[in-house]
Structures are given as structure tokens and as C-alpha cells.
Amino acid sequence: MRQIAADVGVQAGALYNYTPDKQSLLFDLMKTHMDELLEAWQAEKSDGTPLDRLEVFTRFHIRFHLDRPDAVFIAYMELRNLSPENFAAIEALRKRYEDELEQILSDGKQAGVFHQPDTKLATLALIAMLTGVTTWYRGDGRLTREGVADLYWDMVRKAVGA
């Protein structure tokens, strides 16, 4: 709390005018992140073919996460420091996001364009693969953000047999 206070230019005690305690502050950070993720996806998602929707999801996920490395880091690494109730709330939001991808994969399989044997596992596997980009991508590296998205999309597409 002292470190946060120093970064925003006040003394530690002054922070408690804005948050009742540290746990609430962490929860608000994570909840805001997940709300923004879901809201941004609702604004981005389209009604095309399953293949198109999967590509939109893939590129959206990479772009959104690369735009917010700090929030993503917190959202994954601080889960264990949430109270049980707060953890459940964040997990529910995460599940809603996973369901968006699962629905695309499910529709694609039904349409005969995707061929994953297990849609639920494919959902989790693809999200893990895509989110991993935040652990290694650096803006000054050899690949542009668009280049990275192209490469991930190639793998996603193939992984579901499209």
C-alpha cells in the first residue's frame, strides 16, 4: 500500500479514502479487467461463419491481452490472493468468456468445419495457448503484433482441423 501510495503521489493513509482495504482494491482491479474484456468482446464479436468468428476471437484475444500486460499479469498471478467469494466472482466472469469461444467451436463442429474431438478441452487449450503470448512478446522483438496474430491464427485454425 505504501508503494502504491508513493506511485500515485500520496501518503499510505490517504488510499483508504478510495478503498476500504487491500483485498477490495485487488478485487476491483481484477473485476474491472474482466468486465472490460467481456464488454470489448461483445463490441467486437460478429455474426459470420464459425471460421470467421474464430479468427475474430483469436485476433481480439491477442490484441486485448497485449494491450494490457499489467492487468493480465495481475489477473492470473493474484488469483490466489482473492478471498473465496471474490475468487468465485472472478471465476464466473472468466467462465463467461470461455463460453464465448466454446460456442464458436461448438457451432463450427456442428457445421462440419471444425473437427475437435472435445470442444471443452479445445476451448481451454486454445485460450491457454493464446494467453501465453503475454509471457514472451516484446514490442521491440522480431515480430510485429499483426505478425504474431497471423501466426497464432494459423495454429488455431489448424488445431481445430479447419
Place this chain on the structure above:
Amino acid sequence: MRQIAADVGVQAGALYNYTPDKQSLLFDLMKTHMDELLEAWQAEKSDGTPLDRLEVFTRFHIRFHLDRPDAVFIAYMELRNLSPENFAAIEALRKRYEDELEQILSDGKQAGVFHQPDTKLATLALIAMLTGVTTWYRGDGRLTREGVADLYWDMVRKAVGA
């Protein structure tokens, strides 16, 4: 440290007969984990075709990580608590492991059986995808460990165009 001491049945001070400080204890845990990973892989790897080697790697990675959920959790979540020198040492070991997969993918591409456009990115993407299994797999769930490995292998194989 008091919590660890309580779990092993001694007082906190007694732990310092076994480790000079907490940082060393964490580093030793993570280093041991990485050493075991590399050693186990050396014992497991074979000389077959790239496709066979990739399958062996996939199944090995899943099995090894599902066998050690606690060590895996620490190895990923506590990286930020390592001193810079210790972090560099662990990262070097991690890189050696990644290089094992990268070599397989590289050989497969050269042989014309894999078709990933970017071998380095494919390496990181696949490891992230596979390691993700530890965040959701539960032994009492609907899938057996072998079933999970089969499903991941199907996705890995397709993702590299094999």
C-alpha cells in the same frame, strides 16, 4: 517460514539448519524441479521420426506436469520472487527445455512433415497450451489422464500441420 516449519513439525528457527535464507529455499525448489524435468526428458526422448518425437514430447510434458501440480504452480507463480541472478538461472533451464521441443519442430519442418511458419513461436505456443492442463485438470473429472493426453496430442499434431 513459520508455516513451513509447522507443516514439517519443527519451530521456525530450526529451518535455518537446512537453508541459509528463504530465497535460497525457493530457488532450490525451483531448480530441483527444472533439473528433474530436464533429466526425465533426457531419459524419455527417443530417436524416431519427428512425428514420433513430437508425440513422445507431448505425452511426456502432460504426464510430468500432472504428476507435480504443486511444483509446477511454484515454478510459474514464484518466478517474480527470485533474485535477478536466480531468475536468470531458472530461465536458462527453461530455455534448454524449450530448445528440446524447438529442435523437434525444426527437424520436422526440414523433413517436410511439419509446416509451422514460425518454429520459435510454435514452440512457445505449444508449451503454453500443454502446460495449461495443470490449471484445470482434476483427477476426478470426466477425462482420464490418457484421454487428456490423446486430445492434446490431436491438437498439437494438427497445429503444426502434421
Place this chain on the structure above:
DNA sequence: GTCTATACTCTGATAGAC
């Protein structure tokens, strides 16, 4: 709304007896 001051607790680590 921010400050200073401080209460209270926890933490890693050490000292010295046994």
C-alpha cells in the same frame, strides 16, 4: 481529502541454552 503519527500484527532471521 491529505497529512503525520502510530497501533498492531506478521515476517525473516539470529542468539544462546540444551
Place this chain on the structure above:
DNA sequence: GTCTATCAGAGTATAGAC
């Protein structure tokens, strides 16, 4: 090798002045 006792520092949070 373990214990008890304790230190020094950091942590979250609160009180009261301005």
C-alpha cells in the same frame, strides 16, 4: 539439531489534526 526468546523491519490499517 531443536528449542525458546527476541530483534529489526515491513505490512495493513486507524486516529486525529488541518
